[in-house]
Amino acid sequence: MSLTPLLTAGLETALNQILYRDRGLKAARQRLNGKSLMIDLAELKQPITFIFGEKQLDVLGEWNDTPDCLVKTRLATLGKLRDRQQLTRLIRNGELDVDGDPQVVQHFSALVDLAELDPAEYLAPWTGDIVAQSISLFVRRGVLLFRNDLKRKQGYLSQVLTEEWRLAPGSLELAWFAEEVDAVAHAFSALDVRLNALEGK
Numbered sequence: 001m002s003l004t005p006l007l008t009a010g011l012e013t014a015l016n017q018i019l020y021r022d023r024g025l026k027a028a029r030q031r032l033n034g035k036s037l038m039i040d041l042a043e044l045k046q047p048i049t050f051i052f053g054e055k056q057l058d059v060l061g062e063w064n065d066t067p068d069c070l071v072k073t074r075l076a077t078l079g080k081l082r083d084r085q086q087l088t089r090l091i092r093n094g095e096l097d098v099d100g101d102p103q104v105v106q107h108f109s110a111l112v113d114l115a116e117l118d119p120a121e122y123l124a125p126w127t128g129d130i131v132a133q134s135i136s137l138f139v140r141r142g143v144l145l146f147r148n149d150l151k152r153k154q155g156y157l158s159q160v161l162t163e164e165w166r167l168a169p170g171s172l173e174l175a176w177f178a179e180e181v182d183a184v185a186h187a188f189s190a191l192d193v194r195l196n197a198l199e200g201k
Contacts, residue, residue, distance in 0.1 A: 005061065008048070012059035018115050020056055028114050029054075031107040038067035042074045050108070069104035072097040081109050 019025060032052035040047040047070075049063040077095045080086050087109050090096040098105055 008059045008061045011048070012057065015050075015057050015059065019111055022115065025111060025114055028107070028111045032104065032111065035069070035101075035104050035107075036063075036065070036067040037104050037108055038063070038070045039078070040070065040072045041078070042072075067100060069098065069100040069102065071105050072099075081105075082112050083109075 019029065029052070033054050035052050037050045037052070038047045039050070046061055049060045049067060051058040051060065051063075073090075073096050077090060080090060080095075087096070087106060091098055091102075096105075
């Protein structure tokens with residue numbers, strides 16, 4: 001999937017609304033002022049570059065300069081950047097590959113973490129406070145129900161695959177198989193030692 005100017009413009013508008021509208025985030029934004037962060041997602045053909053200014057963030061699909069920080073990751077990992085506590089673990093696990101100044105991605109993660117992502121705040125100017133709050137609450141409950149339903153279905157699918165259809169081995173079967181493989185490997189090593197000893201005679 002390649003980035004279109006429409007997609008980068010939409011992302012730029014959304015991020016500026018979330019990160020640059022709140023005066024309380026000014027100190028966190030100042031740390032990124034003049035810095036550039038390039039995010040190279042495995043699912044996209046080209047990376048996205050964020051250039052942080054004092055009053056706004058520019059999002060570019062094509063940028064030929066060397067960024068202050070380059071992050072290579074997958075789309076699924078991107079959502080975890082919101083939790084700055086996970087950042088070190090993501091880098092250690094190899095889910096996040098960071099080149100350049102790691103402080104840029106740390107400051108970006110902190111800024112996103114501090115930003116309040118409350119849909120009601122953005123809906124209120126068009127719908128009024130009470131309607132915006134009701135829609136926000138409805139959406140949150142819907143997301144929670146969807147997550148719980150998804151977890152339940154994943155658990156059910158896991159049981160069906162391991163217990164009923166026998167397509168995937170259970171945890172005890174995997175442990176037994178691993179022990180058997182180890183036993184065969186040890187027997188093979190012992191046989192190899194004996195053969196080498198016989199050849200030496």
